[in-house]
Amino acid sequence: MTTPYSTTTTRPEPATASPARFLLLGDSHAGPVGRAAKAAGIAFSGGPVGAGRDFNAGFFDLRGTDVAFRKPEADTYYRRFLDELGISGLGELTVPLVCTFGFSAHFVATTENWQIYRVGGGFAPGFLASRLFDDLVRATVRDALAFYEHARGLGLRVLAVMPPQRVPGLSDPDVFMAAQESVRRAVTALGVEVVDLRDRVTDASGRQRPELCEPNDVIHGNLAFGRLILADLLARGL
Template sequence: MSSTEPCRIACVGASVTFGRGLPNRREQCYPAVLQRLLDERYGAGGCEVRNFGYSGATAARVSNEPYWQTPSFTAATRFEPHFVPLMLGTNDAQFANVSARRTLARDLADLVEHFRGLGAEVLAADPPPAFPPVAEIDFDALRDEVRPTVRRVAVEIGAPLVDFFSPLEDARAGFPDGLHPTAEVAEKIAQIAFGALEPLVGRWLGR
């Protein structure tokens, strides 16, 4: 707990975190909305939220776009966050990543442990829904392999699991291309993240 520095929150993820498809992603992406919600709750300067989303990123290390090898991973590490909402997995369900999924559980756990090693508390995310047709995504693998793996890993390593799926599973119209949310849905994603983070941040800030 510290009163001399802001609570640093690193939003780690792929294109939904990055804000792909939004008219004004810098203001409408969920990390930006989360910053505003935390400012309203704790006052400006209490928290610093940064967006470390990287479009196409996976949790698996040997895939077509491993988060491990992105500039966002390097930047998030240098940020030395106190809290990390980690929203990866949808891209692990791409047809191109069928072999990479064999190590998904281990790689996801290692990614959580990487940020824990920096002193951060990591919140694992069951990612928002995706809706067919999306040519790259194996929806059976997303449902039967990836999501269960994320949930299982969270339990096994004791990471809080934030459910971004169930509250939005009927919001097909809010994902125009099947993957990326509208600004309205991005705000709902931020509200879910805020609900999970608020008590943790409040404890950290001593409020």
């Protein structure tokens, strides 16, 4: 699915005199973060490098201390971002890495994928909190987790941004909520800082409040949502 953010980047103009404060890598959910930083005059490098479904499994290879994205377009964006920072690989990064890989929970929660685990139209009691469910989710996003593990192994400060609390019609809401928790726990265990704004952006139903949603769109957060994420990042010292 092509989105306004998967086809454009949100990095500042190369001529900026301010040093970048972080490298932003991710799917379309990185778009509002980059837009907010640009609007606020916060220097950074990076932005979306593809769609969320591209960054769960089989999307990169290790190249020493660096990575190479398997999709040429993604790798082209990534190399451009590194050039802006004056480095040639991830291992040379001296600023924090902000990332959204693995957190497009609506892909993981595609209803059809979970039909085999339903009993009488619903899940068995405790299934969504079970070790089996957790293992299935982690297997689905295994290379996103491997990417975070590699970055942490390089000594990088890594911050992962949880997704907007929006569930499109093809996804199961209960699986969405449980799956993002599984990913959150997995990346936290790797030493990744998780930007989790759920208690600030949702209503009583647990869904994203309308004023923080991109209009005419069933998945993304808007600029206001990006500003909340940016504020959290800045409060963490970025």
